Amino acid sequence: MHCIAEWNGQRFDYRDSGSGPVILLIHGTQSDYREIYHVEKLIAAGYRVIVPSRPGYGRTPLQLADNPEALATFYAGWLASRQIEHYTVYGISAGGPTAIALAGLDTGVHALVLACAMTHRISLPYHRLLIQPVLQRPLQFIQWGIWAYVKDKIRKFPEEAAVRMVEMTSLLPRETIRTHISETDASLLYEVGLQNGPGRGVLFDITQDLGQERLEAVTCPVLIVHSKSDRAVPFEHAEHARRSIPHAQFIESKSPGHLIWIGPSARRDERMIERFIAFNQMT
Numbered sequence: 145m146h147c148i149a150e151w152n153g154q155r156f157d158y159r160d161s162g163s164g165p166v167i168l169l170i171h172g173t174q175s176d177y178r179e180i181y182h183v184e185k186l187i188a189a190g191y192r193v194i195v196p197s198r199p200g201y202g203r204t205p206l207q208l209a210d211n212p213e214a215l216a217t218f219y220a221g222w223l224a225s226r227q228i229e230h231y232t233v234y235g236i237s238a239g240g241p242t243a244i245a246l247a248g249l250d251t252g253v254h255a256l257v258l259a260c261a262m263t264h265r266i267s268l269p270y271h272r273l274l275i276q277p278v279l280q281r282p283l284q285f286i287q288w289g290i291w292a293y294v295k296d297k298i299r300k301f302p303e304e305a306a307v308r309m310v311e312m313t314s315l316l317p318r319e320t321i322r323t324h325i326s327e328t329d330a331s332l333l334y335e336v337g338l339q340n341g342p343g344r345g346v347l348f349d350i351t352q353d354l355g356q357e358r359l360e361a362v363t364c365p366v367l368i369v370h371s372k373s374d375r376a377v378p379f380e381h382a383e384h385a386r387r388s389i390p391h392a393q394f395i396e397s398k399s400p401g402h403l404i405w406i407g408p409s410a411r412r413d414e415r416m417i418e419r420f421i422a423f424n425q426m427t
Contacts, residue, residue, distance in 0.1 A: 146177060148203065151222050156204035158196035162187035165254075165425050166228050168219065168246075169195045172237025172260075173349045174340045176202035180332070181236060181259075181405045182414055189418055194223075198239065200345025212352050216245035223252075230254055232421050235261045237377055237402070238349040244385075245354065248361030255365040255424035257417055260397075260404050262377050263385040265353040298337040306330040309337060313376035314401030324400040324407050333406065359388035366392035367420045369404050369413050376402040393420070 148157050159177040167186055171179040176197040186193050199215065200206040209215035219242070223231065232255045235243025240261025247256040298305040306329065310321050325333075366389050370382035386392055395416055398409035405414065 149222070151225060152218065154205075154208050154218070156196060156208055157202045158194060159183075160192070160194050162190075162192045164190040164192050165421075166192045166194060166223075166231035167234050167421065168223065168231050169193055169234045170219075170236065170239030170243045170246075171195060171198060171201070172239050173346060174201075175236075176204075178202075178339055179236070180336055180339065181403070182234075182417070185414055186418070186421075189422075191421070198242070198345055199348045204345075206344045206348060210348070212241035212245045212354055213249075213358070215242045216249055219246055220250040220252075223250075228252075232257065232424070234259065234417075234421075238262050238266075238352070240377075240381070241352050241354040241358075244362060245358050247364055247366070248358050253364050255367070255421060256362060257420065258366065258368045258370075258382075258385060259417070260370055260374055260377055260399075260402050261368075261381065261385075262349075262352075263354065263359065263381045263388075266350060266377065295338055298334060302334045303330055305337060306333040309333050310401040310403070310406060312401075313374065313403070315373050315375045316400050321400045324398075329406045329410070356388060359385060362389050365420070365424045367395065367417060368392050369395045369397050369417065371397040371399040371401065371404060371407075373400050374402045 145160055146157065147160055157177050169179060169183065177195045179195050183193050183195065197204040199208040209218055229252050231252060233243045233247050233253050234257040236259050240258055240263055243256060243258065244263065247253045306325055307318060307322050310325065311318050314321055368382050368385055370379055372379045386394055395413060397404040397413050399407040
Protein backbone atom coordinates (compact mmCIF):
# COMPACT_ATOMS: atom_id res chain seq x y z
CA MET A 145 0.00 0.00 0.00
CA HIS A 146 1.36 3.42 -0.97
CA CYS A 147 1.31 5.84 1.95
CA ILE A 148 2.25 9.45 2.63
CA ALA A 149 3.75 10.13 6.04
CA GLU A 150 4.40 13.30 8.00
CA TRP A 151 6.82 12.91 10.86
CA ASN A 152 9.26 15.21 12.65
CA GLY A 153 8.35 18.07 10.34
CA GLN A 154 9.05 16.03 7.18
CA ARG A 155 6.74 14.64 4.53
CA PHE A 156 7.69 11.52 2.55
CA ASP A 157 6.15 8.48 0.89
CA TYR A 158 6.56 4.76 1.44
CA ARG A 159 5.09 1.34 0.77
CA ASP A 160 3.86 -0.84 3.64
CA SER A 161 2.72 -4.32 2.54
CA GLY A 162 2.31 -7.76 4.03
CA SER A 163 2.14 -8.92 7.62
CA GLY A 164 4.59 -10.56 9.96
CA PRO A 165 8.16 -9.67 11.01
CA VAL A 166 9.21 -6.30 9.61
CA ILE A 167 11.81 -5.78 6.89
CA LEU A 168 12.84 -2.20 6.15
CA LEU A 169 14.05 -2.29 2.54
CA ILE A 170 16.23 0.66 1.50
CA HIS A 171 16.17 0.95 -2.28
CA GLY A 172 18.89 1.93 -4.72
CA THR A 173 19.42 4.61 -7.35
CA GLN A 174 16.59 5.59 -9.71
CA SER A 175 13.98 3.69 -7.72
CA ASP A 176 11.46 4.58 -5.01
CA TYR A 177 8.78 3.02 -2.79
CA ARG A 178 7.80 0.81 -5.77
CA GLU A 179 11.06 -1.17 -5.58
CA ILE A 180 10.53 -4.49 -7.34
CA TYR A 181 13.53 -6.62 -6.44
CA HIS A 182 12.63 -9.46 -4.04
CA VAL A 183 9.77 -7.54 -2.42
CA GLU A 184 6.82 -9.72 -3.51
CA LYS A 185 8.65 -12.94 -2.61
CA LEU A 186 9.40 -11.60 0.87
CA ILE A 187 5.74 -10.66 1.35
CA ALA A 188 4.69 -14.14 0.17
CA ALA A 189 7.18 -15.64 2.65
CA GLY A 190 5.32 -13.99 5.52
CA TYR A 191 7.03 -10.65 6.05
CA ARG A 192 5.80 -7.10 6.36
CA VAL A 193 7.97 -5.08 3.98
CA ILE A 194 8.31 -1.31 4.37
CA VAL A 195 9.97 0.59 1.52
CA PRO A 196 10.38 4.36 2.01
CA SER A 197 11.32 6.52 -0.96
CA ARG A 198 14.79 7.85 -0.17
CA PRO A 199 15.61 11.59 -0.45
CA GLY A 200 15.03 12.89 -3.96
CA TYR A 201 12.93 9.90 -5.08
CA GLY A 202 9.17 9.40 -5.22
CA ARG A 203 7.53 12.18 -3.23
CA THR A 204 10.35 12.44 -0.71
CA PRO A 205 12.19 15.77 -0.87
CA LEU A 206 15.95 15.78 -1.32
CA GLN A 207 16.17 17.92 1.82
CA LEU A 208 14.88 15.10 4.07
CA ALA A 209 18.49 14.20 4.90
CA ASP A 210 21.89 15.10 3.50
CA ASN A 211 23.91 12.01 4.47
CA PRO A 212 23.40 8.32 5.35
CA GLU A 213 23.78 8.85 9.11
CA ALA A 214 21.09 11.54 9.17
CA LEU A 215 18.74 9.40 7.09
CA ALA A 216 19.37 6.35 9.29
CA THR A 217 18.61 8.41 12.41
CA PHE A 218 15.40 9.64 10.78
CA TYR A 219 14.27 6.10 9.89
CA ALA A 220 15.07 4.78 13.37
CA GLY A 221 12.99 7.54 14.98
CA TRP A 222 10.12 7.11 12.54
CA LEU A 223 9.92 3.34 13.07
CA ALA A 224 10.06 3.80 16.85
CA SER A 225 7.16 6.28 16.61
CA ARG A 226 5.16 3.49 14.93
CA GLN A 227 6.00 1.04 17.73
CA ILE A 228 8.24 -1.03 15.45
CA GLU A 229 10.95 -2.12 17.87
CA HIS A 230 12.58 -5.02 16.02
CA TYR A 231 13.22 -5.40 12.30
CA THR A 232 15.62 -6.50 9.57
CA VAL A 233 17.32 -3.95 7.30
CA TYR A 234 17.77 -4.86 3.62
CA GLY A 235 20.02 -2.40 1.78
CA ILE A 236 20.19 -2.41 -2.01
CA SER A 237 22.92 -0.69 -4.05
CA ALA A 238 23.01 3.03 -3.12
CA GLY A 239 20.79 2.24 -0.14
CA GLY A 240 23.73 0.39 1.39
CA PRO A 241 25.34 3.24 3.37
CA THR A 242 22.05 4.16 5.06
CA ALA A 243 21.36 0.48 5.82
CA ILE A 244 24.81 0.09 7.42
CA ALA A 245 24.45 3.27 9.45
CA LEU A 246 21.01 2.20 10.68
CA ALA A 247 22.20 -1.28 11.69
CA GLY A 248 25.01 0.32 13.67
CA LEU A 249 22.93 2.81 15.61
CA ASP A 250 19.64 1.00 16.32
CA THR A 251 19.83 -2.00 18.66
CA GLY A 252 16.39 -3.03 17.39
CA VAL A 253 17.88 -4.21 14.08
CA HIS A 254 17.83 -8.04 14.07
CA ALA A 255 19.99 -8.45 10.97
CA LEU A 256 21.42 -6.61 7.98
CA VAL A 257 21.34 -7.72 4.34
CA LEU A 258 23.61 -5.90 1.86
CA ALA A 259 22.69 -6.72 -1.74
CA CYS A 260 25.09 -5.33 -4.39
CA ALA A 261 25.47 -2.50 -1.90
CA MET A 262 27.69 0.56 -1.73
CA THR A 263 29.79 0.54 1.43
CA HIS A 264 31.74 3.77 0.86
CA ARG A 265 31.71 6.65 -1.61
CA ILE A 266 31.31 5.58 -5.21
CA SER A 267 34.07 6.55 -7.64
CA LEU A 268 32.79 8.36 -10.74
CA PRO A 269 34.48 10.19 -13.61
CA TYR A 270 34.01 13.98 -13.37
CA HIS A 271 32.61 13.59 -9.85
CA ARG A 272 33.32 17.19 -8.80
CA LEU A 273 31.65 18.51 -11.94
CA LEU A 274 28.55 16.34 -11.55
CA ILE A 275 27.77 17.67 -8.07
CA GLN A 276 27.91 21.37 -8.96
CA PRO A 277 24.56 23.02 -8.04
CA VAL A 278 24.39 25.02 -11.27
CA LEU A 279 24.41 21.79 -13.31
CA GLN A 280 21.66 19.95 -11.42
CA ARG A 281 18.70 21.15 -13.50
CA PRO A 282 20.39 20.55 -16.89
CA LEU A 283 21.54 17.12 -15.74
CA GLN A 284 18.02 16.26 -14.64
CA PHE A 285 16.67 17.16 -18.10
CA ILE A 286 19.35 14.97 -19.66
CA GLN A 287 18.35 12.08 -17.37
CA TRP A 288 14.70 12.43 -18.36
CA GLY A 289 15.67 12.41 -22.03
CA ILE A 290 17.79 9.29 -21.65
CA TRP A 291 15.06 7.46 -19.74
CA ALA A 292 12.42 8.38 -22.33
CA TYR A 293 14.69 6.90 -25.01
CA VAL A 294 15.38 3.77 -22.93
CA LYS A 295 11.70 3.15 -22.21
CA ASP A 296 10.85 3.49 -25.90
CA LYS A 297 13.44 0.83 -26.75
CA ILE A 298 12.23 -1.43 -23.94
CA ARG A 299 8.71 -1.40 -25.38
CA LYS A 300 9.89 -2.02 -28.94
CA PHE A 301 12.71 -4.51 -28.31
CA PRO A 302 12.22 -5.98 -24.81
CA GLU A 303 14.64 -8.93 -25.10
CA GLU A 304 17.50 -6.91 -26.55
CA ALA A 305 16.80 -4.05 -24.12
CA ALA A 306 17.17 -6.48 -21.20
CA VAL A 307 20.65 -7.42 -22.42
CA ARG A 308 21.65 -3.78 -22.86
CA MET A 309 20.30 -2.85 -19.39
CA VAL A 310 22.50 -5.49 -17.77
CA GLU A 311 25.44 -4.53 -19.97
CA MET A 312 25.39 -0.99 -18.56
CA THR A 313 26.32 -2.33 -15.12
CA SER A 314 28.41 -5.35 -16.14
CA LEU A 315 32.07 -6.17 -16.68
CA LEU A 316 31.13 -9.01 -19.04
CA PRO A 317 30.89 -8.82 -22.85
CA ARG A 318 27.44 -8.52 -24.36
CA GLU A 319 27.32 -12.03 -25.84
CA THR A 320 28.21 -13.59 -22.49
CA ILE A 321 25.48 -11.56 -20.80
CA ARG A 322 23.00 -12.79 -23.40
CA THR A 323 23.62 -16.41 -22.36
CA HIS A 324 22.99 -15.59 -18.69
CA ILE A 325 19.56 -13.95 -19.06
CA SER A 326 16.42 -16.08 -18.91
CA GLU A 327 12.88 -15.20 -20.00
CA THR A 328 12.07 -14.59 -16.33
CA ASP A 329 14.99 -12.18 -16.08
CA ALA A 330 13.91 -10.34 -19.23
CA SER A 331 10.37 -10.01 -17.89
CA LEU A 332 11.65 -8.58 -14.60
CA LEU A 333 13.93 -6.12 -16.39
CA TYR A 334 11.03 -5.05 -18.63
CA GLU A 335 8.98 -4.20 -15.54
CA VAL A 336 11.89 -2.43 -13.87
CA GLY A 337 12.81 -0.46 -16.98
CA LEU A 338 9.31 0.90 -17.47
CA GLN A 339 8.91 1.77 -13.79
CA ASN A 340 12.26 3.28 -12.84
CA GLY A 341 13.28 6.77 -13.76
CA PRO A 342 15.50 9.68 -12.81
CA GLY A 343 15.22 11.59 -9.59
CA ARG A 344 17.09 14.30 -7.75
CA GLY A 345 18.19 11.60 -5.35
CA VAL A 346 21.08 10.78 -7.67
CA LEU A 347 22.83 13.78 -6.11
CA PHE A 348 22.41 12.22 -2.65
CA ASP A 349 23.72 8.90 -3.97
CA ILE A 350 26.92 10.15 -5.58
CA THR A 351 27.89 12.43 -2.68
CA GLN A 352 27.17 10.03 0.20
CA ASP A 353 30.05 8.52 2.10
CA LEU A 354 30.39 6.29 5.13
CA GLY A 355 33.15 6.37 7.71
CA GLN A 356 34.98 3.22 8.75
CA GLU A 357 33.59 3.59 12.25
CA ARG A 358 30.03 3.11 10.92
CA LEU A 359 30.85 -0.32 9.54
CA GLU A 360 32.74 -1.31 12.68
CA ALA A 361 29.71 -0.31 14.78
CA VAL A 362 27.58 -3.05 13.19
CA THR A 363 27.27 -5.95 15.63
CA CYS A 364 24.09 -7.64 14.38
CA PRO A 365 24.28 -10.59 11.94
CA VAL A 366 25.18 -9.46 8.41
CA LEU A 367 24.81 -11.11 5.00
CA ILE A 368 26.61 -9.64 1.98
CA VAL A 369 25.60 -10.71 -1.54
CA HIS A 370 27.59 -9.34 -4.47
CA SER A 371 28.76 -10.29 -7.96
CA LYS A 372 32.30 -9.98 -9.27
CA SER A 373 30.78 -8.90 -12.61
CA ASP A 374 29.33 -5.74 -11.05
CA ARG A 375 30.60 -2.56 -12.69
CA ALA A 376 28.10 -0.13 -11.11
CA VAL A 377 29.14 -0.93 -7.53
CA PRO A 378 32.46 -2.77 -7.88
CA PHE A 379 33.12 -5.98 -5.95
CA GLU A 380 35.62 -4.05 -3.84
CA HIS A 381 32.66 -2.60 -1.91
CA ALA A 382 31.76 -6.11 -0.71
CA GLU A 383 35.38 -6.82 0.18
CA HIS A 384 35.56 -3.56 2.14
CA ALA A 385 32.47 -4.54 4.15
CA ARG A 386 33.87 -8.02 4.81
CA ARG A 387 37.13 -6.57 6.15
CA SER A 388 35.30 -4.03 8.30
CA ILE A 389 32.61 -6.41 9.63
CA PRO A 390 34.55 -9.63 10.31
CA HIS A 391 31.50 -11.61 11.44
CA ALA A 392 29.62 -10.93 8.17
CA GLN A 393 28.57 -13.88 6.02
CA PHE A 394 29.14 -13.67 2.27
CA ILE A 395 27.55 -15.13 -0.86
CA GLU A 396 29.12 -14.57 -4.27
CA SER A 397 26.29 -14.02 -6.72
CA LYS A 398 26.66 -15.34 -10.26
CA SER A 399 24.74 -12.38 -11.62
CA PRO A 400 26.12 -11.12 -14.96
CA GLY A 401 26.05 -7.56 -13.65
CA HIS A 402 25.00 -5.33 -10.79
CA LEU A 403 21.61 -6.83 -10.01
CA ILE A 404 21.79 -10.04 -7.98
CA TRP A 405 18.12 -10.80 -8.81
CA ILE A 406 19.12 -11.39 -12.45
CA GLY A 407 21.04 -14.39 -13.74
CA PRO A 408 21.58 -18.09 -13.00
CA SER A 409 21.94 -17.76 -9.22
CA ALA A 410 19.11 -15.27 -8.68
CA ARG A 411 16.61 -17.58 -6.99
CA ARG A 412 19.36 -19.31 -4.97
CA ASP A 413 20.54 -15.93 -3.70
CA GLU A 414 17.00 -14.88 -2.79
CA ARG A 415 16.40 -18.14 -0.89
CA MET A 416 19.67 -17.72 1.02
CA ILE A 417 18.65 -14.20 1.99
CA GLU A 418 15.23 -15.46 3.11
CA ARG A 419 16.82 -18.21 5.21
CA PHE A 420 19.26 -15.75 6.77
CA ILE A 421 16.44 -13.38 7.72
CA ALA A 422 14.25 -16.22 9.07
CA PHE A 423 17.09 -17.67 11.17
CA ASN A 424 17.90 -14.32 12.74
CA GLN A 425 14.25 -13.67 13.53
CA MET A 426 14.35 -16.76 15.76
CA THR A 427 17.58 -16.00 17.62
